[in-house]
Amino acid sequence: GQQLNQSPQSMFIQEGEDVSMNCTSSSIFNTWLWYKQDPGEGPVLLIALYKAGELTSNGRLTAQFGITRKDSFLNISASIPSDVGIYFCAGRNYGGATNKLIFGTGTLLAVQP
């Protein structure tokens, strides 16, 4: 099945640093979502984006919906140890009757205290 390409695959940073990751697709989406998954848990929604060009913040997290509708970016400022986890982007289209999410390949974030 289709998966979105995320980069980088993994990041190892020091506490306090800023983090940027992105997600690209060969097809357009109407909605972009960013999730965080902790070990042994399901993904938890962080930010949802609904319009091309939209920039949305949630605390130290900021995400943008790319103008082309084929990409999205997530930034984390001033990272802390609890930011550790796997971050997934997901795209969604309103075509048809489903709410099918297409997930990215994930970015593993490790934060050194």
Added chain:
Amino acid sequence: EAGVAQSPRYKIIEKRQSVAFWCNPISGHATLYWYQQILGQGPKLLIQFQNNGVVDDSQLPKDRFSAERLKGVDSTLKIQPAKLEDSAVYLCASSLGQFNEQFFGPGTRLTVL
């Protein structure tokens, strides 16, 4: 409010055996999803229910996988017979409606030997 419940949390079986997973969605959520998450990848939708009807099962390997949601609440996902490549985390999610935010359960980690 209780989240999505799944059981068992872990299951180890031998290939060609059968296995079943159970999911109890958030109370009042009409839409229920089963995802397969292979190690190192993002979740992939297997099947989506709206109440007790199937909305999308296009990526469900129907020769060995089956799922039901008889009373529009709990759901079971079955694999029979299991193959080595079925080793993955099986995530259940639910949402109020088809275009509302999805909430994920903790998943069932299946290992097929």
